[in-house]
Amino acid sequence: MSGRLGSCSFGAVALAALLNVGVTPLYAQSIEEKTQVCAGCHGASGKPVDKTTPIIWGQQAGYLYIELRDFKRGDRKNDIMQPIASSLERQDMLDIADYFSKKPWPDLGQPRAPKEMAEKALNANRSVGCTGCHLDHFQGDGTIPRLAGMSKEYLTKTMDDFRTRARGNNPGMSDLMLATSPEDLAPLAEYLAGL
Ligand code: HEC
Ligand code: HEC
CATH class of the missing domain: 1.10.760.10 (Cytochrome c-like domain)
Structure with missing residues (x-):
C-alpha cells in the first residue's frame, strides 16, 4: 500500500516537473x-x-x-x-x-569611536584578550567572526544576548562577556563598529 502511494506521489511530482508548475x-x-x-x-x-x-x-x-x-x-x-x-x-x-x-564587506559609514571610548575598549581587550581569538584588527578567521565594522546596534544586542545566555550557542563567549565589565560594553560596541 505504502509502495503504491509512494509511486503515486512520485507520479505527481514528475507530472508537475513535466508541466513545469510549482516551485x-x-x-x-x-x-x-x-x-x-x-x-x-x-x-x-x-x-x-x-x-x-x-x-x-x-x-x-x-x-x-x-x-x-x-x-x-x-x-x-x-x-x-x-x-x-x-x-x-x-x-x-x-x-x-x-x-x-566571498562578497565584499559593506561600509556602514559608522564613525570612529572617540578617543576616550576607544581607550576603554582597548583596556577591556587587554584584560579579556578579545584579539587573542578575533585576531588583529578584529578581522576573524575560519569559525571566528569578523567584528570590525559590524553595526553598533547588532553588536550591542548580541553581546547582551551572550550575557543573558539568550544566545546560548557558545557558552565560552557568554562566560567572556560576563567577565567583561558592563561599563565596557558600550565602548566596545562603538569601537568595533568604527573600525
Ligand atoms: C577564546 C576565544 C574568544 C575570545 C577571547 C573572545 N571571543 Fe568573541 N567569539 C568567539 C567565537 C568562537 C565566536 C563565535 C561564537 C558562535 O559560534 O556563535 C565569538 C563571537 C563573538 C561575537 C558575535 C559576532 C556576531 O557576528 O554575532 C561578538 C560580538 C564577540 N565575539 C565579541 C567579543 C569581544 C568583545 C571579546 C573580548 C571582550 C571577545 N569576543 C573575546 C571567540 C572568542
Ligand atoms: C526576515 C529577515 C531575515 C531573513 C530573510 C534572513 N535573515 Fe539571517 N538574520 C536575521 C536576523 C534578525 C539575524 C540576527 C539574529 C539574532 O539577533 O540572533 C540574522 C542572523 C543571521 C546569521 C548570523 C550572523 C552573525 O553575525 O551571527 C546568519 C549567518 C544569517 N542570518 C544568514 C542568513 C541567510 C543565509 C539567509 C538566507 C538564506 C538569511 N539569513 C535570511 C534576519 C533575516
Missing part, C-alpha cells in the same frame, strides 16, 4: 536562487535593512556555516532565522557560507 525544489536551485530570500533582510548589496540585523557579506565562511547549523539545531534561538535555516541541508549551508564570504 523548483531546493536541491535544484542555483546559489542565486537559494540566497535571494536573504537579501530581504541582510541587504541586496550587503547592507542590512535593519540595524540589528548582522552583516553576512564578507563574513568568515566557517563562522557563517556554524551559525546556520546552530540555528537549524536550535542551539542559537531566533524566531526569524530558525525556520529559514531548518529548510537548508548541510551542503546548502556550506555553499551559502562560501558564497557570502
Whole structure:
C-alpha cells in the first residue's frame, strides 16, 4: 500500500516537473536562487535593512556555516532565522557560507569611536584578550567572526544576548562577556563598529 502511494506521489511530482508548475525544489536551485530570500533582510548589496540585523557579506565562511547549523539545531534561538535555516541541508549551508564570504564587506559609514571610548575598549581587550581569538584588527578567521565594522546596534544586542545566555550557542563567549565589565560594553560596541 505504502509502495503504491509512494509511486503515486512520485507520479505527481514528475507530472508537475513535466508541466513545469510549482516551485523548483531546493536541491535544484542555483546559489542565486537559494540566497535571494536573504537579501530581504541582510541587504541586496550587503547592507542590512535593519540595524540589528548582522552583516553576512564578507563574513568568515566557517563562522557563517556554524551559525546556520546552530540555528537549524536550535542551539542559537531566533524566531526569524530558525525556520529559514531548518529548510537548508548541510551542503546548502556550506555553499551559502562560501558564497557570502566571498562578497565584499559593506561600509556602514559608522564613525570612529572617540578617543576616550576607544581607550576603554582597548583596556577591556587587554584584560579579556578579545584579539587573542578575533585576531588583529578584529578581522576573524575560519569559525571566528569578523567584528570590525559590524553595526553598533547588532553588536550591542548580541553581546547582551551572550550575557543573558539568550544566545546560548557558545557558552565560552557568554562566560567572556560576563567577565567583561558592563561599563565596557558600550565602548566596545562603538569601537568595533568604527573600525
Ligand atoms: C526576515 C529577515 C531575515 C531573513 C530573510 C534572513 N535573515 Fe539571517 N538574520 C536575521 C536576523 C534578525 C539575524 C540576527 C539574529 C539574532 O539577533 O540572533 C540574522 C542572523 C543571521 C546569521 C548570523 C550572523 C552573525 O553575525 O551571527 C546568519 C549567518 C544569517 N542570518 C544568514 C542568513 C541567510 C543565509 C539567509 C538566507 C538564506 C538569511 N539569513 C535570511 C534576519 C533575516
Ligand atoms: C577564546 C576565544 C574568544 C575570545 C577571547 C573572545 N571571543 Fe568573541 N567569539 C568567539 C567565537 C568562537 C565566536 C563565535 C561564537 C558562535 O559560534 O556563535 C565569538 C563571537 C563573538 C561575537 C558575535 C559576532 C556576531 O557576528 O554575532 C561578538 C560580538 C564577540 N565575539 C565579541 C567579543 C569581544 C568583545 C571579546 C573580548 C571582550 C571577545 N569576543 C573575546 C571567540 C572568542
